[in-house]
Amino acid sequence: MDLYEHQGKELFRRFGIPVSEGRLAETPAEARAAAEELGGEVVVKAQVLTGGRGKAGGVRLAAGPDEAERAAASILGLDIRGHVVRRLLVERATAIAAEHYLSVTLDRGAKKPLVMFTTEGGVEIEQVAAERPEALRRVHVDPLDGYDQEVGREAVGDDARALDLLERLYRCFVESDATLCEINPLVVKPDGALHALDAKVTIDDSALFRHPDLAGWRDASAADPLEALAREKGVTYVKLDGSVGILGNGAGLTMATVDVVVVAGGRPANFCDLGGGGSAEGVVDALEVIARDVQVRSILFNIFGGITRCDEVARGILAALERVAIGVPIVVRLDGTNAGEGRRILAEAAPPGLHVEPTMLEAARRAVELAT
Ligand code: GDP
Numbered sequence: 473m474d475l476y477e478h479q480g481k482e483l484f485r486r487f488g489i490p491v492s493e494g495r496l497a498e499t500p501a502e503a504r505a506a507a508e509e510l511g512g513e514v515v516v517k518a519q520v521l522t523g524g525r526g527k528a529g530g531v532r533l534a535a536g537p538d539e540a541e542r543a544a545a546s547i548l549g550l551d552i553r554g555h556v557v558r559r560l561l562v563e564r565a566t567a568i569a570a571e572h573y574l575s576v577t578l579d580r581g582a583k584k585p586l587v588m589f590t591t592e593g594g595v596e597i598e599q600v601a602a603e604r605p606e607a608l609r610r611v612h613v614d615p616l617d618g619y620d621q622e623v624g625r626e627a628v629g630d631d632a633r634a635l636d637l638l639e640r641l642y643r644c645f646v647e648s649d650a651t652l653c654e655i656n657p658l659v660v661k662p663d664g665a666l667h668a669l670d671a672k673v674t675i676d677d678s679a680l681f682r683h684p685d686l687a688g689w690r691d692a693s694a695a696d697p698l699e700a701l702a703r704e705k706g707v708t709y710v711k712l713d714g715s716v717g718i719l720g721n722g723a724g725l726t727m728a729t730v731d732v733v734v735v736a737g738g739r740p741a742n743f744c745d746l747g748g749g750g751s752a753e754g755v756v757d758a759l760e761v762i763a764r765d766v767q768v769r770s771i772l773f774n775i776f777g778g779i780t781r782c783d784e785v786a787r788g789i790l791a792a793l794e795r796v797a798i799g800v801p802i803v804v805r806l807d808g809t810n811a812g813e814g815r816r817i818l819a820e821a822a823p824p825g826l827h828v829e830p831t832m833l834e835a836a837r838r839a840v841e842l843a844t
Protein backbone atom coordinates (compact mmCIF):
# COMPACT_ATOMS: atom_id res chain seq x y z
CA MET A 473 0.00 0.00 0.00
CA ASP A 474 1.41 3.35 -1.05
CA LEU A 475 1.03 6.19 1.41
CA TYR A 476 0.25 9.76 0.44
CA GLU A 477 2.97 12.26 1.25
CA HIS A 478 1.05 13.64 4.24
CA GLN A 479 0.61 10.10 5.61
CA GLY A 480 4.26 9.24 5.04
CA LYS A 481 5.21 12.40 6.89
CA GLU A 482 2.90 11.52 9.77
CA LEU A 483 4.70 8.16 9.97
CA PHE A 484 8.11 9.89 9.80
CA ARG A 485 7.04 12.19 12.63
CA ARG A 486 6.37 9.18 14.84
CA PHE A 487 9.98 8.10 14.36
CA GLY A 488 11.37 11.54 15.09
CA ILE A 489 12.26 12.38 11.49
CA PRO A 490 11.89 16.16 11.03
CA VAL A 491 9.11 17.17 8.64
CA SER A 492 7.32 20.47 7.98
CA GLU A 493 4.22 21.50 9.84
CA GLY A 494 1.24 21.30 7.51
CA ARG A 495 -2.52 21.15 7.03
CA LEU A 496 -4.71 19.33 4.52
CA ALA A 497 -6.98 21.33 2.24
CA GLU A 498 -9.59 20.34 -0.32
CA THR A 499 -10.61 23.79 -1.54
CA PRO A 500 -8.79 27.06 -2.25
CA ALA A 501 -10.55 28.60 0.76
CA GLU A 502 -9.23 25.83 3.00
CA ALA A 503 -5.75 26.36 1.59
CA ARG A 504 -6.01 30.07 2.38
CA ALA A 505 -7.12 29.30 5.95
CA ALA A 506 -4.24 26.84 6.33
CA ALA A 507 -1.75 29.44 5.12
CA GLU A 508 -3.19 32.01 7.52
CA GLU A 509 -2.85 29.58 10.40
CA LEU A 510 0.70 28.56 9.49
CA GLY A 511 1.85 32.11 8.81
CA GLY A 512 4.62 33.29 6.48
CA GLU A 513 5.67 31.55 3.30
CA VAL A 514 4.01 28.20 2.57
CA VAL A 515 4.25 25.49 -0.05
CA VAL A 516 1.08 24.01 -1.58
CA LYS A 517 1.47 20.38 -2.64
CA ALA A 518 -0.78 18.01 -4.62
CA GLN A 519 -1.51 14.79 -2.72
CA VAL A 520 -1.47 12.08 -5.38
CA LEU A 521 0.08 8.62 -5.40
CA THR A 522 2.67 9.41 -8.06
CA GLY A 523 6.00 11.21 -8.20
CA GLY A 524 7.14 14.11 -10.34
CA ARG A 525 4.55 16.45 -8.90
CA GLY A 526 6.98 19.34 -8.88
CA LYS A 527 7.63 19.14 -12.62
CA ALA A 528 3.91 18.74 -13.34
CA GLY A 529 3.03 21.99 -11.55
CA GLY A 530 1.69 20.20 -8.48
CA VAL A 531 4.03 21.89 -5.97
CA ARG A 532 3.98 25.68 -5.58
CA LEU A 533 5.49 28.14 -3.17
CA ALA A 534 3.20 30.90 -1.91
CA ALA A 535 4.22 34.06 -0.04
CA GLY A 536 0.99 34.18 1.96
CA PRO A 537 -2.74 33.35 2.11
CA ASP A 538 -3.64 35.09 -1.20
CA GLU A 539 -1.03 33.26 -3.19
CA ALA A 540 -1.81 30.00 -1.40
CA GLU A 541 -5.44 30.30 -2.41
CA ARG A 542 -4.46 30.93 -6.03
CA ALA A 543 -1.91 28.12 -6.04
CA ALA A 544 -4.56 25.77 -4.65
CA ALA A 545 -7.02 26.77 -7.36
CA SER A 546 -4.45 26.00 -10.05
CA ILE A 547 -3.40 22.64 -8.58
CA LEU A 548 -6.80 21.19 -7.60
CA GLY A 549 -8.19 19.21 -10.52
CA LEU A 550 -4.80 18.87 -12.24
CA ASP A 551 -4.18 15.51 -13.85
CA ILE A 552 -0.72 14.34 -12.81
CA ARG A 553 0.19 11.16 -14.70
CA GLY A 554 -3.42 10.00 -14.60
CA HIS A 555 -4.04 11.02 -10.98
CA VAL A 556 -6.53 13.84 -10.49
CA VAL A 557 -5.68 16.12 -7.57
CA ARG A 558 -8.45 16.25 -4.97
CA ARG A 559 -6.45 17.13 -1.90
CA LEU A 560 -3.56 19.42 -1.01
CA LEU A 561 -0.97 19.60 1.72
CA VAL A 562 -0.21 23.18 2.75
CA GLU A 563 3.09 23.32 4.60
CA ARG A 564 5.25 25.94 6.19
CA ALA A 565 7.99 26.55 3.59
CA THR A 566 11.52 25.42 4.34
CA ALA A 567 14.68 27.33 3.39
CA ILE A 568 16.96 25.03 1.40
CA ALA A 569 20.77 25.04 1.34
CA ALA A 570 21.17 21.66 -0.40
CA GLU A 571 19.00 18.76 -1.61
CA HIS A 572 20.07 15.20 -0.82
CA TYR A 573 18.41 11.83 -1.35
CA LEU A 574 18.03 9.03 1.21
CA SER A 575 16.01 5.83 1.01
CA VAL A 576 15.64 2.35 2.44
CA THR A 577 14.07 -0.16 0.06
CA LEU A 578 13.71 -3.90 -0.07
CA ASP A 579 16.14 -5.35 -2.60
CA ARG A 580 14.30 -8.54 -3.49
CA GLY A 581 17.19 -9.89 -5.56
CA ALA A 582 19.62 -9.59 -2.66
CA LYS A 583 16.88 -10.47 -0.12
CA LYS A 584 18.09 -7.55 1.98
CA PRO A 585 17.10 -3.99 2.78
CA LEU A 586 19.10 -1.52 0.72
CA VAL A 587 20.10 1.96 1.85
CA MET A 588 20.70 4.49 -0.94
CA PHE A 589 22.15 7.93 -0.41
CA THR A 590 23.35 10.73 -2.64
CA THR A 591 24.03 14.41 -2.10
CA GLU A 592 22.56 14.96 -5.57
CA GLY A 593 18.92 14.85 -4.51
CA GLY A 594 15.84 16.62 -5.79
CA VAL A 595 15.95 14.98 -9.21
CA GLU A 596 14.73 11.50 -9.97
CA ILE A 597 17.01 8.90 -8.46
CA GLU A 598 16.92 6.76 -11.63
CA GLN A 599 18.58 9.66 -13.41
CA VAL A 600 21.43 9.87 -10.87
CA ALA A 601 21.82 6.07 -11.00
CA ALA A 602 22.06 6.14 -14.79
CA GLU A 603 24.20 9.25 -15.29
CA ARG A 604 26.42 9.41 -12.22
CA PRO A 605 26.34 5.97 -10.56
CA GLU A 606 29.49 6.80 -8.58
CA ALA A 607 27.55 9.56 -6.81
CA LEU A 608 24.99 7.09 -5.46
CA ARG A 609 25.97 5.06 -2.40
CA ARG A 610 24.25 1.71 -2.10
CA VAL A 611 24.65 -0.29 1.10
CA HIS A 612 22.84 -3.52 1.94
CA VAL A 613 21.80 -4.28 5.50
CA ASP A 614 21.90 -7.85 6.70
CA PRO A 615 18.39 -8.40 8.09
CA LEU A 616 19.72 -10.76 10.80
CA ASP A 617 22.55 -8.51 11.99
CA GLY A 618 20.35 -5.45 11.61
CA TYR A 619 21.41 -1.87 11.23
CA ASP A 620 24.57 -0.60 12.93
CA GLN A 621 26.84 2.44 12.87
CA GLU A 622 29.17 0.78 10.38
CA VAL A 623 26.36 0.42 7.84
CA GLY A 624 25.38 4.00 8.58
CA ARG A 625 28.87 5.40 7.97
CA GLU A 626 29.26 3.45 4.78
CA ALA A 627 26.01 4.93 3.50
CA VAL A 628 26.00 8.55 4.65
CA GLY A 629 29.50 9.22 5.99
CA ASP A 630 30.52 10.52 9.41
CA ASP A 631 28.03 13.35 9.79
CA ALA A 632 26.24 12.79 13.13
CA ARG A 633 22.98 14.35 11.95
CA ALA A 634 22.83 12.18 8.84
CA LEU A 635 23.65 9.08 10.89
CA ASP A 636 20.88 9.85 13.36
CA LEU A 637 18.39 10.42 10.57
CA LEU A 638 19.26 7.21 8.76
CA GLU A 639 18.95 5.25 11.98
CA ARG A 640 15.45 6.64 12.44
CA LEU A 641 14.51 5.96 8.83
CA TYR A 642 15.74 2.39 9.09
CA ARG A 643 13.69 1.84 12.26
CA CYS A 644 10.67 3.32 10.48
CA PHE A 645 11.23 0.91 7.58
CA VAL A 646 11.49 -2.21 9.76
CA GLU A 647 8.89 -1.39 12.38
CA SER A 648 6.30 -0.31 9.81
CA ASP A 649 6.89 -3.38 7.62
CA ALA A 650 7.65 -1.00 4.77
CA THR A 651 9.14 -2.03 1.43
CA LEU A 652 10.09 1.57 0.64
CA CYS A 653 10.88 4.65 2.74
CA GLU A 654 12.22 7.40 0.50
CA ILE A 655 13.09 11.02 1.26
CA ASN A 656 13.69 13.03 -1.90
CA PRO A 657 14.72 15.67 -1.31
CA LEU A 658 16.25 15.32 2.11
CA VAL A 659 17.17 18.96 2.52
CA VAL A 660 19.98 20.57 4.42
CA LYS A 661 18.71 23.80 5.95
CA PRO A 662 20.91 26.90 6.09
CA ASP A 663 21.75 26.05 9.73
CA GLY A 664 22.88 22.56 8.69
CA ALA A 665 19.88 20.67 10.10
CA LEU A 666 18.37 17.90 7.97
CA HIS A 667 14.70 17.91 7.05
CA ALA A 668 12.46 15.51 5.08
CA LEU A 669 10.83 17.69 2.44
CA ASP A 670 9.06 14.78 0.74
CA ALA A 671 7.96 11.30 1.87
CA LYS A 672 7.36 8.25 -0.25
CA VAL A 673 6.40 5.16 1.74
CA THR A 674 5.08 1.76 0.70
CA ILE A 675 3.81 -0.68 3.34
CA ASP A 676 3.79 -4.41 2.64
CA ASP A 677 0.11 -5.32 2.13
CA SER A 678 0.64 -8.72 3.72
CA ALA A 679 1.79 -7.08 6.96
CA LEU A 680 -1.04 -4.56 7.21
CA PHE A 681 -2.87 -6.75 9.73
CA ARG A 682 -0.08 -5.85 12.13
CA HIS A 683 -0.68 -2.14 11.58
CA PRO A 684 -4.42 -1.50 11.85
CA ASP A 685 -3.80 2.23 12.15
CA LEU A 686 -1.92 2.30 8.83
CA ALA A 687 -4.46 -0.03 7.19
CA GLY A 688 -7.10 2.54 8.10
CA TRP A 689 -5.26 5.05 5.91
CA ARG A 690 -6.10 3.13 2.77
CA ASP A 691 -7.85 5.33 0.30
CA ALA A 692 -10.71 3.36 -1.20
CA SER A 693 -11.32 5.99 -3.88
CA ALA A 694 -7.80 5.74 -5.34
CA ALA A 695 -7.64 1.96 -5.46
CA ASP A 696 -8.67 -0.18 -8.41
CA PRO A 697 -12.41 -0.79 -7.79
CA LEU A 698 -12.08 -4.50 -8.60
CA GLU A 699 -9.16 -4.92 -6.24
CA ALA A 700 -11.20 -3.14 -3.59
CA LEU A 701 -14.17 -5.47 -4.25
CA ALA A 702 -11.89 -8.52 -4.06
CA ARG A 703 -10.36 -7.36 -0.80
CA GLU A 704 -13.80 -6.75 0.65
CA LYS A 705 -14.86 -10.28 -0.30
CA GLY A 706 -11.61 -11.86 0.84
CA VAL A 707 -10.69 -13.05 -2.66
CA THR A 708 -7.07 -13.03 -3.82
CA TYR A 709 -7.22 -11.17 -7.13
CA VAL A 710 -4.47 -9.87 -9.38
CA LYS A 711 -5.14 -7.80 -12.47
CA LEU A 712 -3.19 -8.53 -15.65
CA ASP A 713 -3.75 -7.20 -19.15
CA GLY A 714 -4.85 -10.07 -21.39
CA SER A 715 -8.30 -11.52 -22.10
CA VAL A 716 -8.59 -14.84 -20.22
CA GLY A 717 -9.88 -14.65 -16.64
CA ILE A 718 -8.34 -17.34 -14.45
CA LEU A 719 -9.70 -19.00 -11.38
CA GLY A 720 -7.71 -21.66 -9.58
CA ASN A 721 -7.45 -23.15 -6.12
CA GLY A 722 -4.13 -22.74 -4.40
CA ALA A 723 -1.29 -20.41 -5.35
CA GLY A 724 0.78 -23.07 -7.15
CA LEU A 725 -2.01 -24.33 -9.39
CA THR A 726 -3.17 -20.79 -10.10
CA MET A 727 0.33 -19.72 -11.18
CA ALA A 728 0.66 -22.86 -13.31
CA THR A 729 -2.67 -22.01 -14.94
CA VAL A 730 -1.40 -18.56 -15.84
CA ASP A 731 1.61 -20.24 -17.50
CA VAL A 732 -0.50 -22.78 -19.39
CA VAL A 733 -2.73 -20.04 -20.81
CA VAL A 734 0.41 -18.37 -22.16
CA VAL A 735 1.66 -21.71 -23.54
CA ALA A 736 -1.72 -22.10 -25.27
CA GLY A 737 -1.12 -18.76 -27.00
CA GLY A 738 -3.34 -16.60 -24.84
CA ARG A 739 -2.89 -13.82 -22.32
CA PRO A 740 -4.41 -13.83 -18.83
CA ALA A 741 -6.67 -10.89 -17.96
CA ASN A 742 -6.33 -11.57 -14.25
CA PHE A 743 -6.22 -14.41 -11.79
CA CYS A 744 -8.12 -15.33 -8.67
CA ASP A 745 -7.04 -17.87 -6.11
CA LEU A 746 -9.95 -19.59 -4.38
CA GLY A 747 -7.56 -20.97 -1.78
CA GLY A 748 -8.37 -24.28 -0.17
CA GLY A 749 -12.13 -23.78 -0.36
CA GLY A 750 -14.55 -24.27 -3.20
CA SER A 751 -17.79 -23.42 -1.48
CA ALA A 752 -20.58 -21.88 -3.53
CA GLU A 753 -20.00 -18.67 -1.59
CA GLY A 754 -16.31 -18.54 -2.51
CA VAL A 755 -17.00 -19.37 -6.15
CA VAL A 756 -19.72 -16.72 -6.40
CA ASP A 757 -17.42 -14.09 -4.93
CA ALA A 758 -14.51 -14.97 -7.20
CA LEU A 759 -16.66 -15.21 -10.34
CA GLU A 760 -18.26 -11.90 -9.53
CA VAL A 761 -14.88 -10.20 -9.27
CA ILE A 762 -13.48 -11.82 -12.43
CA ALA A 763 -16.55 -11.25 -14.55
CA ARG A 764 -16.61 -7.53 -13.72
CA ASP A 765 -13.25 -7.11 -15.40
CA VAL A 766 -14.25 -5.72 -18.79
CA GLN A 767 -11.15 -7.20 -20.45
CA VAL A 768 -12.27 -10.76 -19.68
CA ARG A 769 -13.51 -12.59 -22.81
CA SER A 770 -13.51 -16.12 -21.38
CA ILE A 771 -12.98 -17.66 -17.96
CA LEU A 772 -10.79 -20.64 -17.22
CA PHE A 773 -11.76 -22.45 -14.05
CA ASN A 774 -8.98 -24.83 -13.01
CA ILE A 775 -9.62 -26.89 -9.89
CA PHE A 776 -7.68 -29.71 -8.39
CA GLY A 777 -9.72 -31.41 -5.70
CA GLY A 778 -7.64 -32.40 -2.72
CA ILE A 779 -9.40 -31.58 0.50
CA THR A 780 -11.80 -29.59 -1.66
CA ARG A 781 -14.04 -32.13 -3.37
CA CYS A 782 -14.80 -31.60 -7.06
CA ASP A 783 -18.49 -32.39 -6.66
CA GLU A 784 -18.74 -29.57 -4.15
CA VAL A 785 -16.92 -27.21 -6.51
CA ALA A 786 -19.27 -28.25 -9.35
CA ARG A 787 -22.27 -27.42 -7.18
CA GLY A 788 -20.55 -24.16 -6.27
CA ILE A 789 -20.18 -23.28 -9.95
CA LEU A 790 -23.84 -24.04 -10.67
CA ALA A 791 -25.01 -22.06 -7.65
CA ALA A 792 -22.78 -19.18 -8.69
CA LEU A 793 -24.17 -19.18 -12.23
CA GLU A 794 -27.68 -18.90 -10.79
CA ARG A 795 -26.71 -15.91 -8.72
CA VAL A 796 -24.48 -13.88 -11.01
CA ALA A 797 -24.97 -13.31 -14.71
CA ILE A 798 -21.72 -14.13 -16.49
CA GLY A 799 -21.65 -12.78 -20.01
CA VAL A 800 -18.64 -14.79 -21.21
CA PRO A 801 -17.98 -18.51 -21.77
CA ILE A 802 -16.54 -20.52 -18.89
CA VAL A 803 -14.21 -23.48 -19.40
CA VAL A 804 -13.90 -25.88 -16.47
CA ARG A 805 -11.25 -28.44 -15.75
CA LEU A 806 -11.84 -30.54 -12.65
CA ASP A 807 -9.49 -33.19 -11.41
CA GLY A 808 -8.73 -34.94 -8.14
CA THR A 809 -11.12 -36.02 -5.39
CA ASN A 810 -14.60 -36.86 -6.79
CA ALA A 811 -13.68 -35.41 -10.21
CA GLY A 812 -15.94 -37.90 -12.01
CA GLU A 813 -18.95 -36.91 -9.99
CA GLY A 814 -18.12 -33.22 -10.37
CA ARG A 815 -18.00 -33.50 -14.16
CA ARG A 816 -21.24 -35.53 -14.17
CA ILE A 817 -23.02 -32.82 -12.15
CA LEU A 818 -21.88 -30.15 -14.64
CA ALA A 819 -22.74 -32.29 -17.67
CA GLU A 820 -26.24 -32.99 -16.38
CA ALA A 821 -27.00 -29.36 -15.59
CA ALA A 822 -25.29 -28.23 -18.81
CA PRO A 823 -25.70 -24.50 -18.25
CA PRO A 824 -25.26 -22.49 -21.46
CA GLY A 825 -21.76 -21.19 -22.07
CA LEU A 826 -20.12 -23.78 -19.80
CA HIS A 827 -17.52 -26.10 -21.32
CA VAL A 828 -15.88 -28.98 -19.48
CA GLU A 829 -12.44 -30.15 -20.62
CA PRO A 830 -10.52 -33.16 -19.30
CA THR A 831 -7.00 -31.69 -19.00
CA MET A 832 -5.44 -28.41 -18.05
CA LEU A 833 -3.85 -27.87 -21.47
CA GLU A 834 -7.03 -28.67 -23.38
CA ALA A 835 -9.00 -26.40 -21.09
CA ALA A 836 -6.48 -23.59 -21.59
CA ARG A 837 -6.58 -24.01 -25.39
CA ARG A 838 -10.36 -23.89 -25.34
CA ALA A 839 -10.42 -20.80 -23.15
CA VAL A 840 -7.89 -19.02 -25.38
CA GLU A 841 -9.89 -19.97 -28.50
CA LEU A 842 -13.10 -18.64 -26.94
CA ALA A 843 -11.38 -15.41 -25.94
CA THR A 844 -10.27 -14.55 -29.47
P1 GDP B 1 7.88 15.61 -6.18
O1 GDP B 1 8.24 16.46 -7.35
O2 GDP B 1 6.58 14.90 -6.39
O3 GDP B 1 8.98 14.68 -5.78
O4 GDP B 1 7.61 16.63 -4.95
P2 GDP B 1 8.61 17.18 -3.81
O5 GDP B 1 7.89 17.15 -2.53
O6 GDP B 1 9.91 16.47 -3.83
O7 GDP B 1 8.81 18.69 -4.21
C1 GDP B 1 9.42 19.07 -5.42
C2 GDP B 1 10.36 20.24 -5.23
O8 GDP B 1 9.68 21.34 -4.72
C3 GDP B 1 11.47 19.98 -4.22
O9 GDP B 1 12.55 19.29 -4.78
C4 GDP B 1 11.84 21.38 -3.79
O10 GDP B 1 12.80 21.92 -4.69
C5 GDP B 1 10.53 22.14 -3.95
N1 GDP B 1 9.97 22.36 -2.59
C6 GDP B 1 9.11 21.57 -1.93
N2 GDP B 1 8.87 22.04 -0.70
C7 GDP B 1 9.62 23.16 -0.56
C8 GDP B 1 9.83 24.11 0.50
O11 GDP B 1 9.31 23.99 1.61
N3 GDP B 1 10.69 25.12 0.24
C9 GDP B 1 11.32 25.27 -0.97
N4 GDP B 1 12.13 26.30 -1.13
N5 GDP B 1 11.14 24.42 -1.97
C10 GDP B 1 10.31 23.37 -1.78
Ligand code: MN
Pocket residue numbers: 656657670
Ligand atom coordinates in the same frame (compact mmCIF):
# COMPACT_ATOMS: atom_id res chain seq x y z
MN1 MN C 1 10.17 14.35 -4.18
